[in-house]
Amino acid sequence: MAVDLPLRENENIQGDVLAGFKKDQMVLLMLTFEDGIRARSWLRRVIPRIATTRQVAEFNRAFSAARKLSGGDPTALKATWMGLSFTYSGLERLLGKAPYPSADPTTTLGAFQQGPVPRANDLGDRDDSNPSHWLFGNNKTEGQLHAVLTIASDTAKDLENTVTEQRELAAQYGISIAFQQVGATLEGSRRGKEHFGFKDGVSEPGVRGFDEPDPLRPEWVKDHPGTRLIPAGEFVVGHQRVGNAPNPLPAWAFEGSFQVVRRLAQDVPGWWAQIARQLPVLKEAKAIPADATMEWVAARVVGRWRSGTPVAKCPHADQPFNTVAANDNDISFLNDLEGHTTPLFSHLRKTNPRDGLQERPGADPFPEDPVMDRRRIMRRGSPYGAPFDPTSEGPGGPDAARGLLFVCYQSDLVQQFEFIQKAWIDSPAFPPNRPEQPGPDAMVGFTGAVNWEHEGGEPVNLSFQRFVRTEGAVYAFLPSITMLKALADGRLPGEEPATGQPVDTFLPVPDRQPKDGKSWYWAFRTVAGEQRYRAISIAHGNDHTDRKETDDQPVDTWDSFTGVTQVDCLLPFPDRQNVDGKTFYWLFHSTATQQRYRVVSIANGDDHRDAKEHDDAPLSTWPALDGVARVDFVLPVPDRQRVNGVSLYWVFHTLNGVQRHRVISIADGEQHANGIVRGDRRLAAWSSFAGIDKVTAVLPIPDMKQVGGRSWYWVFHRDRYRVVSMLNSGDHDDQIEVPDRPTGLWTSLTVN
Numbered sequence: 001m002a003v004d005l006p007l008r009e010n011e012n013i014q015g016d017v018l019a020g021f022k023k024d025q026m027v028l029l030m031l032t033f034e035d036g037i038r039a040r041s042w043l044r045r046v047i048p049r050i051a052t053t054r055q056v057a058e059f060n061r062a063f064s065a066a067r068k069l070s071g072g073d074p075t076a077l078k079a080t081w082m083g084l085s086f087t088y089s090g091l092e093r094l095l096g097k098a099p100y101p102s103a104d105p106t107t108t109l110g111a112f113q114q115g116p117v118p119r120a121n122d123l124g125d126r127d128d129s130n131p132s133h134w135l136f137g138n139n140k141t142e143g144q145l146h147a148v149l150t151i152a153s154d155t156a157k158d159l160e161n162t163v164t165e166q167r168e169l170a171a172q173y174g175i176s177i178a179f180q181q182v183g184a185t186l187e188g189s190r191r192g193k194e195h196f197g198f199k200d201g202v203s204e205p206g207v208r209g210f211d212e213p214d215p216l217r218p219e220w221v222k223d224h225p226g227t228r229l230i231p232a233g234e235f236v237v238g239h240q241r242v243g244n245a246p247n248p249l250p251a252w253a254f255e256g257s258f259q260v261v262r263r264l265a266q267d268v269p270g271w272w273a274q275i276a277r278q279l280p281v282l283k284e285a286k287a288i289p290a291d292a293t294m295e296w297v298a299a300r301v302v303g304r305w306r307s308g309t310p311v312a313k314c315p316h317a318d319q320p321f322n323t324v325a326a327n328d329n330d331i332s333f334l335n336d337l338e339g340h341t342t343p344l345f346s347h348l349r350k351t352n353p354r355d356g357l358q359e360r361p362g363a364d365p366f367p368e369d370p371v372m373d374r375r376r377i378m379r380r381g382s383p384y385g386a387p388f389d390p391t392s393e394g395p396g397g398p399d400a401a402r403g404l405l406f407v408c409y410q411s412d413l414v415q416q417f418e419f420i421q422k423a424w425i426d427s428p429a430f431p432p433n434r435p436e437q438p439g440p441d442a443m444v445g446f447t448g449a450v451n452w453e454h455e456g457g458e459p460v461n462l463s464f465q466r467f468v469r470t471e472g473a474v475y476a477f478l479p480s481i482t483m484l485k486a487l488a489d490g491r492l493p494g495e496e497p498a499t500g501q502p503v504d505t506f507l508p509v510p511d512r513q514p515k516d517g518k519s520w521y522w523a524f525r526t527v528a529g530e531q532r533y534r535a536i537s538i539a540h541g542n543d544h545t546d547r548k549e550t551d552d553q554p555v556d557t558w559d560s561f562t563g564v565t566q567v568d569c570l571l572p573f574p575d576r577q578n579v580d581g582k583t584f585y586w587l588f589h590s591t592a593t594q595q596r597y598r599v600v601s602i603a604n605g606d607d608h609r610d611a612k613e614h615d616d617a618p619l620s621t622w623p624a625l626d627g628v629a630r631v632d633f634v635l636p637v638p639d640r641q642r643v644n645g646v647s648l649y650w651v652f653h654t655l656n657g658v659q660r661h662r663v664i665s666i667a668d669g670e671q672h673a674n675g676i677v678r679g680d681r682r683l684a685a686w687s688s689f690a691g692i693d694k695v696t697a698v699l700p701i702p703d704m705k706q707v708g709g710r711s712w713y714w715v716f717h718r719d720r721y722r723v724v725s726m727l728n729s730g731d732h733d734d735q736i737e738v739p740d741r742p743t744g745l746w747t748s749l750t751v752n
Contacts, residue, residue: 694718
């Protein structure tokens, strides 16, 4: 009978969480956003490349089927996957505000908000693992991290091509690569193992609704004995959790997951030298067989032999050629509650005690469901660096950088990852209430004493040093595809922006461009049939915070606007800006029957005294406006202002109900000779105006003019606006950077 596995069809959850990229090659790009608007534009370009659960699951299924048929990895099947997560400060930068208020640090939202640095000491990251030594994530060595872009591929070439492509795309939007971390499956006999030499990733949990259950043991994954099926809500927010536990997280987090990234350096020769030092101590105490070897001791410290074979199943020797044993996860500790075969301090029991955890010796063991199941995490890491080769002086030498790129996903940072790290791995008193404390995890835990229990007598106290060093850490949130799209629009899912009103035109305040980190504008809007204006300001920087500076007033309060009821646009004279403390403008305004223009001046200073310098005249006096009935707005060509005494402009005008644009020239001098440079074209000729029937105003983003060879603009049309960018040269290629949003998102345009 077919089993319903709805999560395999999910196109909203990112693909690495449940399906797993499972590639031999991977790179994490740690990103820093310089500007929130540009970062949102970058995000729009990246979203189509983000892999979904359905995509990855379908590929993995096909790959596994082909491998069974061919007996090896099918070279014809390959893919490159991408995933994207954000730190708390990254969400803040994208949204232009805090994603949520300050949260209790004992909760997941609080832990995510803090990040790993303030929590490092509690997680054992001290001494040479202190954040001051980290390569990334400490907000000192490279600046604040805002995002983690995961790229994973079947081939090194495809990975390199994609990384290059993404680095170049990031650069276009002012996004810095703070750190690049490479990971790769070890080759040859080391394949599937970590640098200490032991098989890794055997104990990953299954997921209900994604993995097929075993018909005979429905709590296990089919064909994977011992691999328990865990409710999906332990890994992705908003789904059913163990014991139907409540979901305390906000609605925007639905189908996202919290990601932990840690770079864990491994001192391989140091760790094995430590094992060698313990061997004679244990033999002298008669705590191990006389013929026990370093491999024998190391297997107990880990809980598995190098091949992955569990010590609990094969206590005497490894079975390196038995693939079934190497992947065996059907492990029970019920017959070894004292840890005589698999020590209580072994990595296997410290990270997942399974059915062998007691409150105290003699008590009944805790059930795996729910006690153990609620602590599971989904690991997706990879080794990095060359394997240790004692004969090598280059890569592979004893001092070469190598270790584990630890990546995991969970819905609760505190009760899953942090709990395992603090209460299990690093705690010398776990398992609890033993006559002698077991000690910390002797493979990856911090330095401390462990007690080797054995049937022959008293426990042997051993001193173990930590040979795993934290070199970087990040807490990030991996959003759903729905949330990624909302973030690209500068909002959280479910947020309904305020309604807004159309803007007729903007006029920069001439002596406040900028002033004290802000640029000022007069915004003209028609409210209840009457055009009014107010002063607004826009702050420079990442968020471009806007505010209303003055209340609305009728346009006829300007001396130079006498008789004007509808201001359409004001065009500054190219050679008369801030001349003797005044700026001159052509003021285009509509009467009941036609549009006319006049010349006005506005003086610098607090009062901005204005004057009419020339009476109204018809548009027909401008050769450049031949055939134009109404000028809607004028946009300067960014790289053609006062070049050899001539300035070029795009003039947008409406003819027979259709908005068009042409290019005109205006010369410096008393006469301001003007003419048509290029004839009319329809609005659709601008790709960034797609879907717009009429643009009402275009406002240059004040601190994003000619940034990286592009200039950025807010484009207003009816009650919406979008962000576009334009090359400053050539054909002035343009593109949409942020899609349409309601003008109600502008505080300065909505408050009374």
